[in-house]
Structures are given as structure tokens and as C-alpha cells.
Amino acid sequence: METVVSGIRPTGNLHLGNYFGAVKSFLRMQDEYNCFFFIADWHSLTTHPHPDNIRNSVKTILSEYLACGIDPEKATIYIQSDVPEVVELYLYLNMNAGIGELMRTASFKDKARQQLHISREGCEGDVEKEIFNEGNKHSVSAGLLTYPTLMAADIIIHKALKVPVGKDQENMEMARRFARRFNSTYGVDFFPEPASFHLGDKSVKVPGLDGSGKMGKSEGNAIYLIDDEKTIKKKVMKAVSDAGPTEPNSVKPEPIANLFTMMEIVSEKETYDFFNEKYNNCEIRYGDMKKQLAEDINKFCAPIRERILDMAANTEYLDKVARMGAEKARESASKTLNEVRQIIGFRPY
Ligand code: ADP
Ligand code: TRP
Numbered sequence: 001m002e003t004v005v006s007g008i009r010p011t012g013n014l015h016l017g018n019y020f021g022a023v024k025s026f027l028r029m030q031d032e033y034n035c036f037f038f039i040a041d042w043h044s045l046t047t048h049p050h051p052d053n054i055r056n057s058v059k060t061i062l063s064e065y066l067a068c069g070i071d072p073e074k075a076t077i078y079i080q081s082d083v084p085e086v087v088e089l090y091l092y093l094n095m096n097a098g099i100g101e102l103m104r105t106a107s108f109k110d111k112a113r114q115q116l117h118i119s120r121e122g123c124e125g126d127v128e129k130e131i132f133n134e135g136n137k138h139s140v141s142a143g144l145l146t147y148p149t150l151m152a153a154d155i156i157i158h159k160a161l162k163v164p165v166g167k168d169q170e171n172m173e174m175a176r177r178f179a180r181r182f183n184s185t186y187g188v189d190f191f192p193e194p195a196s197f198h199l200g201d202k203s204v205k206v207p208g209l210d211g212s213g214k215m216g217k218s219e220g221n222a223i224y225l226i227d228d229e230k231t232i233k234k235k236v237m238k239a240v241s242d243a244g245p246t247e248p249n250s251v252k253p254e255p256i257a258n259l260f261t262m263m264e265i266v267s268e269k270e271t272y273d274f275f276n277e278k279y280n281n282c283e284i285r286y287g288d289m290k291k292q293l294a295e296d297i298n299k300f301c302a303p304i305r306e307r308i309l310d311m312a313a314n315t316e317y318l319d320k321v322a323r324m325g326a327e328k329a330r331e332s333a334s335k336t337l338n339e340v341r342q343i344i345g346f347r348p349y
Contacts, residue, residue, distance in 0.1 A: 004033040005160035007040040010057040014064045015222035017206035017215035021166020025199045035075035046144045067307035078325030085333035090153040112140045148174035155194045157333045162197040172196045207258035209239035229298045236294035241286040249280045267296040
């Protein structure tokens with residue numbers, strides 16, 4: 001059976017983007033693959049080095065994973081920091097990773113800019129220059145720089161072939177590269193190259209309803225699985241729209257296309273077709289469309305929301321799932337790590 005690995009950082013509640021971009025694939029894959037789904041708490045330190053209550057944040061994602069239907073009897077669900085083997089592999093991968101290639105990744109540059117407090121625009125936007133500028137009182141952590149090696153270690157420690165992730169993750173390219181590099185450095189054919197996996201033939205990008213491209217925690221436009229009916233309605237009714245088309249069959253401007261994409265994701269096909277036809281006939285009433293969309297999102301979230309609340313209240317069960325997951329994940333990880341130690345020339349444990 002092929003192995004699958006994926007994780008989400010515990011930096012807040014899961015939102016519809018996380019669900020349709022990642023978790024939905026987890027649910028489909030757990031029946032057919034040897035799945036490892038984890039909570040990337042070490043990764044959250046790369047941007048949140050002083051977490052308020054990391055155990056609570058981890059518990060939140062664990063409850064939400066389970067409430068969505070990830071089944072601990074089928075998949076191994078674990079907390080990254082419960083598997084110390086990952087760190088040792090991370091160390092070996094870092095020895096063969098170039099700081100140049102790590103600094104050139106777009107996600108590093110974006111987050112480094114934030115840590116350095118420099119804006120994207122203007123002449124002071126040069127990340128490299130600012131990293132070496134002793135006058136800048138802010139610094140970029142080595143942890144952020146090596147985010148992709150830690151992610152590669154997460155994946156290849158279980159020799160995974162498939163990695164279900166949402167929007168295109170350039171870090172996956174790095175993971176493939178580090179797997180190949182390990183093999184060529186030590187002259188072995190040990191790690192398979194992992195590939196991103198999407199349900200259907202392309203990755204889903206859940207849009208934001210504020211007129212922008214993507215729904216995300218940091219974008220401040222997320223609809224969370226835990227949101228109640230009133231909150232969902234408020235968020236959807238606030239969605240950006242316009243005065244409506246004046247010509248039949250007009251191309252949809254981005255904010256409108258986003259509303260329709262969201263409807264395509266959560267509503268019945270007939271509902272989508274109904275409003276699409278109204279749009280094409282220039283008869284669309286966005287108020288009606290949003291009301292319907294809010295209703296459909298609520299219909300989708302309500303049962304998950306209830307299960308999240310049940311799960312979160314059952315600390316004993318959550319602990320049991322985490323303990324069982326850690327045990328299974330460590331068994332798989334330590335097997336790989338022992339072989340890695342031997343390949344490099346160290347004594348196996
Ligand atoms: P966020 O951007 O809210 O911080 P993460 O970066 O933690 O979310 O993403 C966790 C997982 O959810 C990743 O697999 C990511 O690709 C997926 N994901 C996040 N937002 C979206 C979105 N809007 N559409 C599709 N997938 C998404
Ligand atoms: N980078 C992923 C995110 O932003 C989280 C993550 C860490 C991950 N390690 C991983 C995803 C390994 C897939 C596989 O959400």
C-alpha cells in the first residue's frame with residue numbers, strides 16, 4: 001500500500017480552504033492508502049515562536065481533524081513534536097541543503113519580509129540585503145529558512161509517495177529535491193520522490209469572499225468550520241459584489257467569480273446553475289445568491305461544528321488518539337531513521 005503524509009500547522013481553526021484544499025483529500029485517501037496525518041506544531045514555531053498555548057492549539061486541530069471524519073483506526077493521526085526522529089532527519093537534510101536555494105523560495109521571502117518588517121514594495125524590499133543589514137533590529141530565524149527541510153523530513157521519514165495539499169506548495173518541489181539529493185549524495189536508491197496529490201485533476205483553491213484570491217487565516221477572510229450560523233451569514237452577506245452585469249453572458253469580475261466558485265464548492269449543482277443562468281440573463285440579485293450561499297455553507301458546517309464541540313470536550317479520547325498515533329508514527333519513523341544512520345555511517349540505535 002502506498003504511503004501518504006500531510007500536515008497542517010496549528011495556527012488557528014480549520015477553515016473552508018483547509019477543508020476543501022486538504023482535509024477532503026485526507027478523508028478519501030484514508031481508505032486506500034497507508035496514511036499519516038499530523039499536526040505541524042514545530043512548523044508553527046517558524047512564524048509564531050512564542051505560542052500562547054501550543055497544546056491548546058494542537059488540541060483544536062486534533063478535534064477538528066476527527067470531527068471532519070479522519071478516522072484514527074484507518075489513518076495514523078499524530079502530533080509532529082511527538083516524533084523526535086523527524087528532527088534528526090531534518091538535521092541530516094540541512095547538511096545537504098543550500099542556504100541559497102532556501103533563501104530563493106517565494107514563501108521564505110514573503111515571510112522573511114514580515115519578520116524584517118519591510119514592505120513588498122519600494123527599494124527597501126530587498127530581503128537578502130536586509131538580512132545582512134546589521135542596522136535592522138529585526139532578524140529572520142534559521143527555523144524559517146529551513147521550513148522546507150523540516151517539511152521534507154516530515155514526508156520522507158515515512159517514505160511517502162503522495163502528499164495531499166491544497167494550493168500549489170512550492171515546498172513540495174524542495175521535498176522532492178532533498179529526497180533525490182540524499183540518494184545521490186550517499187549513492188543509494190533509498191527515498192522515493194513524493195508528489196503533491198489533488199482530488200480530481202487539479203488543485204482546489206477556495207477563494208476569499210472579500211474580492212481577493214484566496215481564503216486564508218492570515219488573509220483575515222476565513223469562514224471557519226466552527227463558525228455558527230449567524231457568523232457565517234454575517235461573513236457571506238459582507239462578500240464583495242457589484243451592481244451586476246449589463247450585458248448577457250458577461251465575463252465575471254474576480255469578486256463575482258469568487259462567489260460562484262464558492263457556490264460551486266458547497267452548493268448543489270442545480271443551485272449553482274440557477275444563479276449562473278440569472279447572471280447570464282442579467283437578472284442576478286446578489287442578496288438572494290448570498291443568502292442561499294450562507295445557508296448552504298451552514299448546512300455543510302453544522303454537523304462538523306457539532307462534532308468539533310463533542311470532540312473538544314472529550315480530552316481523554318483526544319489524548320488516547322494522540323498517544324496511539326505517536327506510537328505508530330514513531331515505529332515507522334524510527335525504522336527509516338535507523339536505515340538513514342547506517343547509510344551515512346552512524347551506528348543504528
Ligand atoms: P492558511 O493559509 O489559512 O494559513 P495553511 O497554510 O495552514 O492555511 O494550509 C493548510 C492546508 O490547507 C494546506 O494544504 C493548504 O494548501 C490548504 N489550504 C489553505 N488555504 C486554502 C485555500 N484557500 N484553498 C485551498 N487549499 C487551502
Ligand atoms: N507547509 C504545510 C502548510 O503550510 C504544513 C506542513 C508541514 C506539511 N509539513 C508538511 C504539509 C508535510 C504536507 C506535508 O500547511
